[in-house]
Structures are given as structure tokens and as C-alpha cells.
Amino acid sequence: MSALGELRTLRRQGAHKGSQALSEAARKEERAAYLFLVPWLAGLVLITAGPMVASLYVSLTDYNLLQPPEFLGLANYLQMLDDERLLNSLGVTFVYVFVSVPLQLAAALGIAVVLNRGMRGLAFYRSVYYLPSLLGGSVAVAVLWRRLFGADGLVNQGLALLGVHDAPAWVADPDTALGTLVVLNVWTFGAPMVIFLAGLRQVPVSLYEAAAVDGAGRWARFARITLPLITPIIFFNVVLQIIHAFQAFTQAFIVSGGTGGPSDSTMFFTLYLYQTGFGNFQMGYASAMAWVLLVIVAAFTAINFWASRFWVFYDD
Amino acid sequence: MTTDALKTATKHLVVILIGLAMTYPLAWMLVSAVRDEPDIFTTPGLWPVGDDLANFVEGWDSAGLPFSRYLVNSSLIALGAIVGNLVSCSMAAYAFARLRFRGRRVFFGIMLLTIMLPIHVVIVPQYVIFSQLGWVNTFWPLIVPKLLATDAFFVFLMVQFIRGIPRELDEAARIDGAGFFRIYAQILLPLMRPALVTTTIFTFIWTWNDFFTQLIYLTDPAMFSTSVALRSLVDSTSASSWGPLFAMSVVSLVPVFVVFLVGQKYIVQGIATTGGK
Amino acid sequence: MTPDLTRRQLLGVTLAALAASSLAACGPKGSPPGKPGLSWYGGDPVHEAMQELVRLYGSKHPDVDVVAQFSAFDDYWDRLATQTAGRSAPDVMRMSMSYLADYADRGALTDLSAYLGKTSETGKLISIDDMAPDIADSARIDGAYYGVSQSSIANAAFVNRDLVAALGVPDVDESWTWADFGTWAKEVGAARDDVYGSMDQGGSLQLFESYVREHGTEMFTADGSNLAFDQGVLEEWWAYWDDLRANRGAPPAAVSAEVAGFDTWPLAKGTTPVGFGWVQQVAFVQPFLDGPLDILTPPTAGTGTSGLFVKCLDFWSIASTSSQPDEAARIIDFLVNDDDAIRTLGIVLGVPPSERAIGLLDLDAGSAEQRAVDYVGRIADVVPPAPPAWPLGYNELLTLFTKLGQDISFGEAGVSDAATEFFEQAARVLR
Incomplete structure (x- = not known):
């Protein structure tokens, strides 16, 4: 394990060398990261987040499923x-x-x-x-x-x-x-x-x-x-x-x-x-x-x- | 030598005994599938074994269509979900585990939050969305979310596995001039085979056994999955068809068992790739 | 996790939610013309018979393609609620009395007044010529009709005469009062140590309704806004069953708690000679017993008034968002009035709602089904008028009543505490 630890330290030191080159590399890395995250981000925005926040809003209302929700505030809680x-x-x-x-x-x-x-x-x-x-x-x-x-x-x-x-x-x-x-x-x-x-x-x-x-x-x-x-x-x-x-x-x-x-x-x-x-x-x-x-x-x-x-x- | 043999024998014995306890219920289910209906509830043990295949005949044609239709439907849904999870979750996992970007921790936290809310309170707004898209009574509401990595379980699973792979490997590839995509596709994906196989197996089994979302989205009997078809056989207010239910439960268990049997072999083979490092 | 970022996230997510909820506000889409939806709950026999009816309707109306949906009772309501929330409920739906007011009072169902009438009247698409008034009116709430009755139903006691004879206890008949019944049940329990007098009905709100009616009031006030009976009546009921449990007149709590479907009814297992239920349930218990189950009217309070009633608990309703209510009405008329439809259904949905329909059936004499039909025919004219439709929130009270009954039987709550709790919760639930 200690050999791995040394390598890790070396890597960290390396990462802080030459800030100009780094920021260029960092920008590239960040762009790549968001690209890899595109499906997940799309899922979050299109499928997951909407219903989640909708349920958060509904939690502040009286909602019987069949009629539009009526705002209550924190009464449910x-x-x-x-x-x-x-x-x-x-x-x-x-x-x-x-x-x-x-x-x-x-x-x-x-x-x-x-x-x-x-x-x-x-x-x-x-x-x-x-x-x-x-x-x-x-x-x-x-x-x-x-x-x-x-x-x-x-x-x-x-x-x-x-x-x-x-x-x-x-x-x-x-x-x-x-x-x-x-x-x-x-x-x-x-x-x-x-x-x-x-x-x-x-x-x-x-x-x-x-x-x-x-x-x-x-x-x-x-x-x-x-x-x-x-x-x-x-x-x-x-x-x-x-x-x-x-x-x-x-x-x-x-x-x-x-x-x-x-x-x-x-x-x-x-x-x-x-x-x-x-x-x-x-x-x-x-x-x-x-x-x-x-x-x-x-x-x-x-x-x-x-x-x-x-x-x-x-x-x- | 003799103590070793004794030890091995004991180990096998224990494993077999526990195994028997694990499988008794399944054996009981198998036996029940060929029993007459009242016997299912009155005969406690495995004996006598019935020989009545009528449950299979009746069950196969229950709910109006041949059961093969539901098996095919479930397979299609599972297949779509597997492809979706493998591709989208591994991509997200790579980003979370290896790449540095602003908002990484926040995004990771949000991702975990998405699996902490019970399905019952998000299903209605979700239904509204899919209904507006005209996707009710199609497989899309069951597959598209998987294509978009909404199953945080697998993203997190893969993140953990990737973090178990020494970073020196991709670092070395980078020095050789490999881009992020090549590192992901050619270094990490092969190394995380156990995780990918695990994902495949679990996605298959869980999709196969999932009931609630399939109940909501699949209303046309021709679109029924096996779990929806099975549940339609058991009704608390009238007579339930337990015999056919057991028979078809056994039938629908076969594909998942086969998938597991084949799949676990590949989990084990993971050693061939990672063992040598 | 800088606060800036989270705030920005929240904003974006809120926008998404707004989008989602605005989607919900879109107008009705409904089913495509010529493709009305029809949904029902039940077990496999129901699914098979109903699918046959869908085919039959298709052959009689080649221009209409009825889209069938079905599931088991418990699952049905999850889906229907979701669909209704998404404004895409099926045009014609099977509706249970337990949920009728929940859906009707919240505007999810169409008032069928405009469609119901005599065959002779013009423009009346659903004929109710043949139904008795109690049956025809079962789904009436505040003067509006939210469903067409599928069946006629009544409380009944099921008696395993073979077991009674084998135990050597006196035989029973319909003159029994609750007091007689209690004494007799304890006698049964004393006769053999693996038998108890009766299935525990302490948690049965439905049988309790008959009991209440024998004490001079309906269960609910006419407007459904409150309980109409005295708390003492409920305490009496629960104390009665507590006494029976303590003296082998009814099984111990754990035995009753194991009941999960007809196969586990103590009556079906030969653990008690008597069980209670809606009359058509006799057909679901009978297969587990060799000798025929006898169907009796449940015991009475001995006050001279019977609490029994005949009404309907399952209906065909039309969604208020239906894009083709006329076609939906024609389908309902077919389901309840067409001779072929009646014959195909038999009694899978319960005892048919009219004499004419019953007459069309060709049941085996002596079958449990025939006995159920006979029972309804026998009592229909002698029982008092049926209570009005169960009020909004009934299903919640039904669950609560069973749970409180169970609490008492396990000694987790006292009779009067449980009764107080029921009245408090009822005051909250009923509006």
C-alpha cells in the first residue's frame, strides 16, 4: 500500500505544476465530464427532478389526486x-x-x-x-x-x-x-x-x-x-x-x-x-x-x- | 491430509445444509404448481408431489393471451433497460469517479437523493409527463429512464468499482496520448467487467420482477409484462387462481434463473482480467 | 457544496417542476374516437368473462374497438387514481361502493341521470327497467347517479352443517339472535379443542352496519358528514366479540389475523362452523369444503327490526373526462342488459342485479352460486330499504375499523378507547 501512497503523492504534486497548462487541461477534463454526464443530466431534468419537486410542492398542499391541489403551507408536516x-x-x-x-x-x-x-x-x-x-x-x-x-x-x-x-x-x-x-x-x-x-x-x-x-x-x-x-x-x-x-x-x-x-x-x-x-x-x-x-x-x-x-x- | 479432507467435507455439508434451507421454499413452489388448488393450502410439506399439469395449461392461457406474450414483453423491457443502464450509468460513473469538474459533489449528492423518495409520490407527476408524451401503453416509460441513467444505484455501484481500479492505469494511458473516451472505453470498461455483469444481472432481475410502474404504464393486456399478468391472477375480493399463479411463477422464474446462472460465470471470470495487475 | 450552486440547482429544478405541473393542467385528451376504454377489477374468471364480452360487443358494433384494461382489486385503484390524476381515466370503469363517493364527490365521474331510463323513453341509452329500486339507486349521491349496478348483494351467514352435526351441538336456524348465537358459539368451542364457534367479525364494518341498523339508526347521517349511531353501540359490538374470543366462541386473535383470502378462512379450514360475508362469497369458500355451505340471514339483535339490506356494491361508471360518453353509455347498457352478455357473465360479478337477468342464467341446481342467487331472491322483499351510498372516506374508515378491531383482539387497545378513536377519526375523515 505504501508504494501506491507514494505514487499518489507524486501525482498530486504533479497536478500543481504549471498552472497555465493545468487550467487548459482542467477545462478539457471538465468538458469531457459534462459530456459523459449528458444522459444523466438529461434524465435528471426531464424525468427525475420535475416529479420530485412536484411532490415537494404537493407536500405543502391538500391534494386528493382527483382535484387540483390546494395550498396549505406546513400543515401536513x-x-x-x-x-x-x-x-x-x-x-x-x-x-x-x-x-x-x-x-x-x-x-x-x-x-x-x-x-x-x-x-x-x-x-x-x-x-x-x-x-x-x-x-x-x-x-x-x-x-x-x-x-x-x-x-x-x-x-x-x-x-x-x-x-x-x-x-x-x-x-x-x-x-x-x-x-x-x-x-x-x-x-x-x-x-x-x-x-x-x-x-x-x-x-x-x-x-x-x-x-x-x-x-x-x-x-x-x-x-x-x-x-x-x-x-x-x-x-x-x-x-x-x-x-x-x-x-x-x-x-x-x-x-x-x-x-x-x-x-x-x-x-x-x-x-x-x-x-x-x-x-x-x-x-x-x-x-x-x-x-x-x-x-x-x-x-x-x-x-x-x-x-x-x-x-x-x-x-x- | 485426513483433517483437510474432513474440513472440506464439513464445509460442503454446511454449504449444502444452508442451501437446502434456502431452496426449500422454491421446491415447495414447484410442488405446489402441480397440485390441485385446495391442496396447495392444506398440504404443508413437499409430499405428496402432485402430477397435475392442468395448472400450467390453465395458467398459460390466463389473462386472455398466451403467457409467451408476457414473457416476450418482459424480455424486451429488460433488454432495453439493460442496454440503457450499461451505457448511461457507466458513462456517468466514469465522470463521477475519475474526472474533476465543478459541482461534482453537488451532482453526486443530488443523484443519491433521487433514489431516496418513494416511488408512490413521484409516480403521478411522472405519469402526467409520459401521458402527455403519448407513451402510456408503450415500453418507453420503462426503458427511457434507464437510458438516461436515472437508476442511481448502478451509477454509484460503478463509481465504487472504478475507484477500486488503480488510477495508474488510466494515467499511463493518458501519457500515451489516450483521450477520455478511449480511457473509458478501452481501459476502464474491460476492467470493470464484474460491475457491468452485476448491473446486467440485477437490471434484468429487477426489471423482470418490477410491478408498480409496469402496472401503471402497461394497461393493454397485449402489453402486459409477466409480473402484471401474474398479479392479475390473484384477487382479494374474489376467487384467486393460485394453482395457475404458481405454475406461471415457476415459468417466469426460468429466464431469470438462466440469466443469473450464465451471468455469475462472467462475474467470476473478472479475475482473469484484473488478477494479473 | 456552495450555497450559490444549490440555489441555482433549485431554481432550475423548480422550473422543471413548473413545467410538469402545467402539463397536468392541460385539458382532457380522452380516448380516441371509436376506441373507448373499459376497465375492471377482479380475478381470472372475471377477466375471461369480461374479455369475452369485449369481443361480443365488437362483433355487434364492428365500428367500435373497445380497449380493455384489467387488474386485481387492490392494484386497480392505484392505477385508476393515477390515470384520473393524469386526466386519462378509461371511459367506462368498474367502480366499487368503497370508492364511489371518493370519485363522485371529487368530480371524476359523470352523472348518468341523462342516460338512465325506461327502454321506451327516447334518448335514454341505459335501460334500468328490470332493476329493483334499491339496486337501481345504489349509486345515487345527492340526487345524481354515478353508476349502474352490476349485481345485488347482501350480508349472509355461511354455515357448515356437517361440522355442526359432527360436533353434536344443536342445529341453528334463522331465528337466532346475537345473544343466542354467542351462547351457541361458546358451546361449539367447548365441544372440541380444535374448533371455535364463529369467525371473528369484530373488525367487520360491513356486518356491523347491519347491527347498527337494528339499533334504530343508519351508520352515517343522511348527508354523510358524520356517524349516526351511538358510540355505545360500537362498544357493545366490540365487547361482544371480545367475550366470544375469551370463551372459544371465536378464534384467538392470531388465528383470525392469519386470514388472508378465502383459502385461509377458518370456515374453509374447518376451524369454525360459521362464517360471514357478502352472499356471493359462498362460492369462493365452498371449493374448500366437501359438504354444502348453508346460507342463513345473520343473527339479529332481537329488537324486531332487521338490519339486513340488499343493494349493489359494484357499478359501471363513466369518467367525467370521457371524450365519448354516449358510446360509453351504450357499452354499459350492453353489459347489464344484453342477453348474451348476461349469460356470458353468469355470476362472476356477483348475483345479477335484476330478476330478468337471474332468469337468463342456467346455474346448476344446488351449486353454491344457485344458493346465493336464491338467498338474494328470498330476502329481497322482506328486508328494510337499503342505506344510502357510503360516504366519502368510507374506505379509510373500513381499514381503520379492521385495524382497531385487531388492536382490541390482541389486547393492544381497550374497547372504549378504540371506539373513541374510531369516532374521532370518523369526525376527521367524514365531511
């Missing part, structure tokens, strides 16, 4: 403070994020490492482990989850064999329903697993070989070489999985039949937002909720980026 179901849904969402994201990422990384190399039949195993993620939000999952975690589901039948007879009806009990969704999320760890795998594949074998010559053990090699080199990928997964988990919707929607039940125990923030907007025709309020969520998620993402300086190592 103030109403949230008194909305117990909303505060509850926020709590459910936070629990979900903080429990399921670490579990899912740990499972994904662990299995990606095991399935990276050194075993026969890896391609097969990888595919098998990805299978649940293919099912994703399919309606079949709803039935499946009830069959697994219902009162007379497979899990309880298994427990009965072990002598446990008073197990709850996991999906239908407010104390455990959210837990089954966490399990569902962990079970579909395929996406971060594949990203980890791809990251692991970028780690040059030569580094391992060098370390093996040095006599480093397997754990030492993992901790000293693999882990630092894939920190950008770990970082990516952490950031994105948190963003996704805060917006978790489909699985709760499908498993609870759209209700967020039993007794609001799986009422995620976005599910409540959706019910409010489309079920109750309060798109103004729903939009306000969405922007609150955006601020929360953005804050977490910003913290993540700030914290990343301390543990993420880039090669550039």
Missing part, C-alpha cells in the same frame, strides 16, 4: 407530529433497518467469502443461494411465508418435533410478525452477496500469493488484504441497503396483504405513506411523509459518507 400511526410506522421502520441490514450484510459477506474460491461446485452453490432473491416480491412469497410461519406452518411443525408446542403464529402475532419480515429480508441476501462476490473478484490474486509467502494465515490474509480492499464495496452495500431498508415496502405489502398488520406491527413508513396517498386520497400528506423520509435517509447517508473516511480505502 405539523399533522405528522400528532399522528400516532405514523410515529408507530417510523418506529417499525427503524427497528427493521437496524436489525435487518446488519444481519443481511453479514450473511451476504460471509457467504460471498465462502463461495468465492477454493471449492468445487461453486457456480452451482452461488446460484442456489441466489434463488430466494429471484423470488423477490412475487405474490407467491406471500403464500409461502404464511405456510412457513403460520400457526401450523413448517417452522412450528419443526418446533413441535423438538418438543416446543406453544410457539406463536409468527406471521399473525404482532410481537413476531416484523421478525418474519427481517428473516425474509436476510433470506434474500442475493443482491449484496453478488456485489460482494464481484468485489472479491477484483482483489488481485498476486496480493494473496505475496501474503502466503510471508506466512500469513487465512484470517490474517482476510483481515489485512481482503477486507481493506473491498471496503468501497462494503461501503456501497451499507449505504444502499440502508436506503432500501428505509423504503422497504413490497415484502410487507405482500405478506400482510397490504394492511401492515397484524395491528400495524408491519406497518412500514412507506406502506403507511402508500395507504395514505392511494387508499385515503391524501397525496399531500403522503408527499410530506415522503420528504420527511428523504431527510432521514439523506441524514443517514451523509453520516455514512462522513464516517467512510475512517474505514473505506480507495485506490485512487
Whole structure:
């Protein structure tokens, strides 16, 4: 790493030489950058930004979707403070994020490492482990989850064999329903697993070989070489999985039949937002909720980026 | 030697056991697809395996058109989305990861913000835009956004991968007189193959499984994607066709599985290119 | 991140948004002439029958190419709301009573008064000769007609007589009161430890409406601006079911919370001998049981007044933005009056809305469908007049009622607290 560091320093020094030549080069680089960004900028202006700002405006209005919005000011935002179901849904969402994201990422990384190399039949195993993620939000999952975690589901039948007879009806009990969704999320760890795998594949074998010559053990090699080199990928997964988990919707929607039940125990923030907007025709309020969520998620993402300086190592 | 063999055997055993837990649900789905409808809900285990192919026959012609139509539609949408994501996201990612320009951090922040707003509050204004363009009931509302790199997930993914590629490589190419486009196309793209393959696989799977936007934009049954056709089989207010649903879920799972099976091989091959550096 | 830049960004983005919202304000575009849109919700049997009807209409009107759209109930409303917001709702749409006022009161539906009438009247494109007044008037709000009825519907109790006999408890008949029923249900629960008396109806706003009507008022005030009944009636209802749950008269909360479709109804699984629902639902539960389900009128309060009613809950409506309302009206007339259409539909949309239509059907004697049709025919003339259309916000209250019922059953809320909450929320939702 130190050799790379030296190179980096050299490069930086070089960059500050000859300001005249630099600004010419810098201008060229900037022009190139904007050219490369043309599709993205066009998408931002034509497709993404308009609806986003429209929803920000709508969040300040009473908008029932069928009639033009009426301006309200901050009323929607103030109403949230008194909305117990909303505060509850926020709590459910936070629990979900903080429990399921670490579990899912740990499972994904662990299995990606095991399935990276050194075993026969890896391609097969990888595919098998990805299978649940293919099912994703399919309606079949709803039935499946009830069959697994219902009162007379497979899990309880298994427990009965072990002598446990008073197990709850996991999906239908407010104390455990959210837990089954966490399990569902962990079970579909395929996406971060594949990203980890791809990251692991970028780690040059030569580094391992060098370390093996040095006599480093397997754990030492993992901790000293693999882990630092894939920190950008770990970082990516952490950031994105948190963003996704805060917006978790489909699985709760499908498993609870759209209700967020039993007794609001799986009422995620976005599910409540959706019910409010489309079920109750309060798109103004729903939009306000969405922007609150955006601020929360953005804050977490910003913290993540700030914290990343301390543990993420880039090669550039 | 024997301890090594033991270790390998244990490792395989653990991997297989977890694998079984992972695939049980799928096996159950397969078995359910050939069961009579009431049995789907009353038989908890995998046994007895049904042998009733009627669900496939009925499911294939459900929603009015042969299911192949929906498979083709979904494939077209996915194909367009893949091309779009590969080209546009890698371009944006190159700019963000390697080039210096004013507003880079701001733009990057805005890009991340765009994926933080739930779809449900932006779908209506977005629908208005596409409806005015006359694009409702076409695949364009599902493909064009991908061509314009609106999927920040993949831009960010590629940025992270590019930043994992030593800068010395493009620096060296620049000294040899290569322009930005050549560096992007001939140095970075080949080196980020794992990321590109990952993008391809994910785009395919996620487009295939996407429901909400496809529900909104594809209203004509002839334009239905597989997910829209599948969901039309399950209705909470009347009788749902669970048997056909399971059968067709299995059918629609085949393409994604094949894509993954083929794709993961290329992720693995990434080592051949980057390993030697 | 200099403030200058962000401000500039914001400005640009705001302009884009302005562009977007001005787009929304554009006038109606509507469907192209000769290509009216027709949309419906339902399961696969509905989709198949309706697509056949679309073909049939095409063969009778070669110059018209009806463009069909369909999805399952839950998904249907997301799409319809989006389309309506984008001023491109289909010309003819299936409309549920749960949403009727939401759409009608906000100007999304056409008043059909000008189209409805006797066949003999000129210029009346949709004939309602054959419908009973309660059915014909189901979609009437403030004197305007926002939908044409597709079916006739009523609350019913479904009884698994085989299970009752097997348990050795007394048989039941339509003379039952809620008090009798409670005692009987607990007896059922005591008979075997894997059976409970009745499916839990604590969270059913629809059955509760019948209950309210037996206590002297409608559920909503005539103008739909408030609840018309006393909070005590609701507390009584929830306490009744709480007592049943506590004494095996109804399943524990977690069993009921597992219900997610007809396949998971305790009645379908043989866990209870009694379930409740809209009468045509008997056909969706029946396939899971060997013996025929008997259809009874639900228990009464014993006050002498019945709370039952026959009305319609699903309609054909025309979008207010329709560019060809006359053609749309002709399509609706075809859907509800054409002999071939009636025969093709059968009872996939529910029990047909008129005697004539029922007479055209050729159902298997003894089938669940035939029993449902018989039930409606049997009670139609003896029940009191139907309540007016459900008011704006009904769907929100429906969801809330179920949720509060569930809170009580899981012990997360007390009966009176939940009732107070329901009344408070109703005051906010109803206008």
C-alpha cells in the first residue's frame, strides 16, 4: 500500500505544476465530464427532478389526486407530529433497518467469502443461494411465508418435533410478525452477496500469493488484504441497503396483504405513506411523509459518507 | 491430509445444509404448481408431489393471451433497460469517479437523493409527463429512464468499482496520448467487467420482477409484462387462481434463473482480467 | 457544496417542476374516437368473462374497438387514481361502493341521470327497467347517479352443517339472535379443542352496519358528514366479540389475523362452523369444503327490526373526462342488459342485479352460486330499504375499523378507547 501512497503523492504534486497548462487541461477534463454526464443530466431534468419537486410542492398542499391541489403551507408536516400511526410506522421502520441490514450484510459477506474460491461446485452453490432473491416480491412469497410461519406452518411443525408446542403464529402475532419480515429480508441476501462476490473478484490474486509467502494465515490474509480492499464495496452495500431498508415496502405489502398488520406491527413508513396517498386520497400528506423520509435517509447517508473516511480505502 | 479432507467435507455439508434451507421454499413452489388448488393450502410439506399439469395449461392461457406474450414483453423491457443502464450509468460513473469538474459533489449528492423518495409520490407527476408524451401503453416509460441513467444505484455501484481500479492505469494511458473516451472505453470498461455483469444481472432481475410502474404504464393486456399478468391472477375480493399463479411463477422464474446462472460465470471470470495487475 | 450552486440547482429544478405541473393542467385528451376504454377489477374468471364480452360487443358494433384494461382489486385503484390524476381515466370503469363517493364527490365521474331510463323513453341509452329500486339507486349521491349496478348483494351467514352435526351441538336456524348465537358459539368451542364457534367479525364494518341498523339508526347521517349511531353501540359490538374470543366462541386473535383470502378462512379450514360475508362469497369458500355451505340471514339483535339490506356494491361508471360518453353509455347498457352478455357473465360479478337477468342464467341446481342467487331472491322483499351510498372516506374508515378491531383482539387497545378513536377519526375523515 505504501508504494501506491507514494505514487499518489507524486501525482498530486504533479497536478500543481504549471498552472497555465493545468487550467487548459482542467477545462478539457471538465468538458469531457459534462459530456459523459449528458444522459444523466438529461434524465435528471426531464424525468427525475420535475416529479420530485412536484411532490415537494404537493407536500405543502391538500391534494386528493382527483382535484387540483390546494395550498396549505406546513400543515401536513405539523399533522405528522400528532399522528400516532405514523410515529408507530417510523418506529417499525427503524427497528427493521437496524436489525435487518446488519444481519443481511453479514450473511451476504460471509457467504460471498465462502463461495468465492477454493471449492468445487461453486457456480452451482452461488446460484442456489441466489434463488430466494429471484423470488423477490412475487405474490407467491406471500403464500409461502404464511405456510412457513403460520400457526401450523413448517417452522412450528419443526418446533413441535423438538418438543416446543406453544410457539406463536409468527406471521399473525404482532410481537413476531416484523421478525418474519427481517428473516425474509436476510433470506434474500442475493443482491449484496453478488456485489460482494464481484468485489472479491477484483482483489488481485498476486496480493494473496505475496501474503502466503510471508506466512500469513487465512484470517490474517482476510483481515489485512481482503477486507481493506473491498471496503468501497462494503461501503456501497451499507449505504444502499440502508436506503432500501428505509423504503422497504413490497415484502410487507405482500405478506400482510397490504394492511401492515397484524395491528400495524408491519406497518412500514412507506406502506403507511402508500395507504395514505392511494387508499385515503391524501397525496399531500403522503408527499410530506415522503420528504420527511428523504431527510432521514439523506441524514443517514451523509453520516455514512462522513464516517467512510475512517474505514473505506480507495485506490485512487 | 485426513483433517483437510474432513474440513472440506464439513464445509460442503454446511454449504449444502444452508442451501437446502434456502431452496426449500422454491421446491415447495414447484410442488405446489402441480397440485390441485385446495391442496396447495392444506398440504404443508413437499409430499405428496402432485402430477397435475392442468395448472400450467390453465395458467398459460390466463389473462386472455398466451403467457409467451408476457414473457416476450418482459424480455424486451429488460433488454432495453439493460442496454440503457450499461451505457448511461457507466458513462456517468466514469465522470463521477475519475474526472474533476465543478459541482461534482453537488451532482453526486443530488443523484443519491433521487433514489431516496418513494416511488408512490413521484409516480403521478411522472405519469402526467409520459401521458402527455403519448407513451402510456408503450415500453418507453420503462426503458427511457434507464437510458438516461436515472437508476442511481448502478451509477454509484460503478463509481465504487472504478475507484477500486488503480488510477495508474488510466494515467499511463493518458501519457500515451489516450483521450477520455478511449480511457473509458478501452481501459476502464474491460476492467470493470464484474460491475457491468452485476448491473446486467440485477437490471434484468429487477426489471423482470418490477410491478408498480409496469402496472401503471402497461394497461393493454397485449402489453402486459409477466409480473402484471401474474398479479392479475390473484384477487382479494374474489376467487384467486393460485394453482395457475404458481405454475406461471415457476415459468417466469426460468429466464431469470438462466440469466443469473450464465451471468455469475462472467462475474467470476473478472479475475482473469484484473488478477494479473 | 456552495450555497450559490444549490440555489441555482433549485431554481432550475423548480422550473422543471413548473413545467410538469402545467402539463397536468392541460385539458382532457380522452380516448380516441371509436376506441373507448373499459376497465375492471377482479380475478381470472372475471377477466375471461369480461374479455369475452369485449369481443361480443365488437362483433355487434364492428365500428367500435373497445380497449380493455384489467387488474386485481387492490392494484386497480392505484392505477385508476393515477390515470384520473393524469386526466386519462378509461371511459367506462368498474367502480366499487368503497370508492364511489371518493370519485363522485371529487368530480371524476359523470352523472348518468341523462342516460338512465325506461327502454321506451327516447334518448335514454341505459335501460334500468328490470332493476329493483334499491339496486337501481345504489349509486345515487345527492340526487345524481354515478353508476349502474352490476349485481345485488347482501350480508349472509355461511354455515357448515356437517361440522355442526359432527360436533353434536344443536342445529341453528334463522331465528337466532346475537345473544343466542354467542351462547351457541361458546358451546361449539367447548365441544372440541380444535374448533371455535364463529369467525371473528369484530373488525367487520360491513356486518356491523347491519347491527347498527337494528339499533334504530343508519351508520352515517343522511348527508354523510358524520356517524349516526351511538358510540355505545360500537362498544357493545366490540365487547361482544371480545367475550366470544375469551370463551372459544371465536378464534384467538392470531388465528383470525392469519386470514388472508378465502383459502385461509377458518370456515374453509374447518376451524369454525360459521362464517360471514357478502352472499356471493359462498362460492369462493365452498371449493374448500366437501359438504354444502348453508346460507342463513345473520343473527339479529332481537329488537324486531332487521338490519339486513340488499343493494349493489359494484357499478359501471363513466369518467367525467370521457371524450365519448354516449358510446360509453351504450357499452354499459350492453353489459347489464344484453342477453348474451348476461349469460356470458353468469355470476362472476356477483348475483345479477335484476330478476330478468337471474332468469337468463342456467346455474346448476344446488351449486353454491344457485344458493346465493336464491338467498338474494328470498330476502329481497322482506328486508328494510337499503342505506344510502357510503360516504366519502368510507374506505379509510373500513381499514381503520379492521385495524382497531385487531388492536382490541390482541389486547393492544381497550374497547372504549378504540371506539373513541374510531369516532374521532370518523369526525376527521367524514365531511
